[in-house]
Amino acid sequence: MSILKDLFHYDGNGWWRIPKTSEAQANPVYEHPFGKFIGVFKGFLSYITSGKGHATPTYYWVIAMILGIITLIEVWWFGVEGLRYLLVPSMLFFSIVKFILVVAFFMHLRFDHKLYSTVFVTCMVIGVIMFSLFLLLSAFHGLGN
């Protein structure tokens, strides 16, 4: 059972047992059962960004495909009666993921100067705080009466 072996054994130890090192020694590379997948994913990212951190058309197509698939999942989720009790958190989760994908990759914030991210995220945080306060206000005091 390779998965079990990966999960519970790593070089004779559980993968979470990172060996202690002295101050002088470099920290060991963090090994975990998902290492292989992350390696493959990193390789893929490197391939579609030509290894330079600049996006290629393939890269954009991949992001668009992911966005399309998430939208399909959202619509499917909405149609399943048994999953209705999880509708609100799931839809919030999916929309946040889509939001981040578009902002980070299509809008290039991942590659651009940090100042742009700072400006946008600051406004986002203010917006979300206002939004939450408004909802809390309406929940506890009601609106319009």
Add this chain to the structure above:
Amino acid sequence: MSNQGVTVHHGEEINNSTGVSNKKLLMWVFLGSDVMFFGTFIGTFMAYRNKSLNGPYPADTLDIPITSISTFVLLMSSLGIVLALHYLKESKMGLAKFWLFLVIIMGMIFIGFQVYEFSHFAHIGMTPQANLFGSTFFTLTSLHGAHVSIGILWLIFLLYNEYKGNLTSENAVDLEMAGLYWHFVDIVWIVIFALLYLITAGDGVPPGGLPWTAGH
């Protein structure tokens, strides 16, 4: 005048202490302000959710399959604009024009869906005057539609300039600005689609009567 410290990035001179393009920074500031603008309207919609005193309710009106198609079209238009920008930067003008044209068409399709949706709603009695749901729904989606329409006009202007030879890889930053705006319109719709459509679509008569007046 000395040119010291001046860098050129995609045709735009960067000669300030921040080291970033003024145009792009201004656009991000604008988008940040627009986030708060839309946040207010989305917050209002959610605060008034399930508080309509009379129908039609979301369950009677919203058509998820139709809106899913328009959502998909808008998402793909975002892909189109990054590809248009990519090819413009590489001076592949034919491909850049093709994708920009396609984005404009997709934007128009989205607006077409919205016009169809609004006229259908009006036909079944769901107007901005009908109830709280109608007021908040139309205010938010119309504002978003106005943003998309402005974006389409902007892109048409850029496509015209591209054909005239005024938009090249040298000033690709102009298309980048429009692209940022277009993606922003897209992310706002991502949130609207989740909150106004998917989460709200099942709402009928509020459970337990009318919570707005209950207990008062």
